[in-house]
Amino acid sequence: MGSHRRLVPTSGFNRGAGTALCVLSAATAALGAVPAHAAPHTDTKAEVDRLYEEAEKATQAYDKADETAATLRREVGQAQDGIARQQQRINTMRDALGSLAGAQYRSGGIDPTVALLFSDDPADYLDKASTLDRISAHQAGRLRELRSALRELAQERAEAAGKLAELQKSRTAVAAHKKTVERKLAKARQLLNSLPFGQRAAYDRASRSGGGGIPDLSGVVPPDARVAAAIAAARSALGRPYVWGATGPSGFDCSGLMQWSYAHAGVHLPRTSQEQRFAGRQVPLSQAQPGDLVVYRSDASHVAMYVGNGQVIHAPYPGAPVRYDRVNMMPVSSVTRV
Incomplete structure (x- = not known):
């Protein structure tokens, strides 16, 4: 201080x-009690003060980055859970459509339009309006539902990827601020360790007690x-x-x-x-x-x-x-x- x-x-x-x-801020208070003959070390007081303040600023920056990282970790976890649920929903829909295709096969063959249900992009089929009259309204409704689910899944995956990128940036910031704090503290410790034993002891006492x-x-x-x-x-x-x-x-x-x-x-x-x-x-x-x-x-x-x-x-x-x-x-x- x-x-x-x-x-x-x-x-x-x-x-x-x-x-x-x-001894970061204790140095300041302790120096006030050091005898007058220690005046040559007044520059130590100013330097330790400065290092303490800079370390505390870096600590607050670390706290913020760490909090942000924790929030992002929760959001990424929630996004991943959402993706898993959406994928399960899509799998269930595909299973239902597969049952429909099997029933058609047993009754005399699979309609070519139903076969397209199992393509990599069934939405592309729906976008071709000229073929919609070849499938039943029930089939068209299920296809539209599947297309919507696939789009939602793609959006959720993109959002999760963005959050993961933010999380990595926040982790990098946490590490950088931590290094800054530790560097300031190590410099202050080195500076104070260079002082005579009596003055170092005064700093230590001042950090714990006073009048x-x-x-x-x-x-x-x-x-x-x-x-x-x-x-x-x-x-x-x-x-x-x-x-x-x-x-x-x-x-x-x-x-x-x-x-x-x-x-x-x-x-x-x-x-x-x-x-x-x-x-x-x-x-x-x-x-x-x-x-x-x-x-x-x-x-x-x-x-x-x-x-x-x-x-x-x-x-x-x-x-x-x-x-x-x-x-x-x-x-x-x-x-x-x-």
Whole structure:
């Protein structure tokens, strides 16, 4: 983050896979506590800040691409099921028409028009209006039904092929954004590992603790039961680790925590902080109520939940567990009432 962060003591810190990023934004807050003789490393603070912000932007892009891929996977599955059902329908229709042909053969031979039922393109036969008077109305009706089914099947196959192509593009985007996040984090880790042990230790401590204390929210009353449920869910996640790309319950990124918390209130939020920004009515920060989503930075790359008394709950950054922070911990771009 930036030096404006006021870190709060939490428990249950987990040094799991997400801790590869543990110093990304912690560096900013920690440097504020480094003695004056460490001033030559102030450029480290700025660089780690920049890497953290870029990693968080890439995380939100990853979240969106991953969500799109999941949606497309469901749609492709549904399309394939539809194709299978349509093919079965066509097979049943062909079987029925085959029975008709067999009956004609047993009664003295197959009418040439019926033989055309089993061509690769029976629709071509129907398009020749001059021959329609050679088959019965019943036969013509079945042929038309088969032609319609074949056309529907061709359209469904084309749509499925398009969705498969979209899915491949989305998978490529997911992989690209993942590489971007990992590259930013690896660069930040390399930079911080080059610092003296004492300063690295300060970064690590700052990612887990601070002097803010647990805020007094005893007088805060949520505006309704739905918001109360969302806040209760967010508070139950306190201390769980930040894991980029995660939506809980064992770990979260910033927008994943908001989505998970409001799901407990029966409300579906979009996946990314940029989309959550428009998931309700925007209000001034001065009118913020418990349960409002507070979106940060001009690019809306971070989001938190306002809980009252100038405090928010959020998943800050890798290495820092879900916790309370002051609402003005960084520049606020908007406040959304869900």
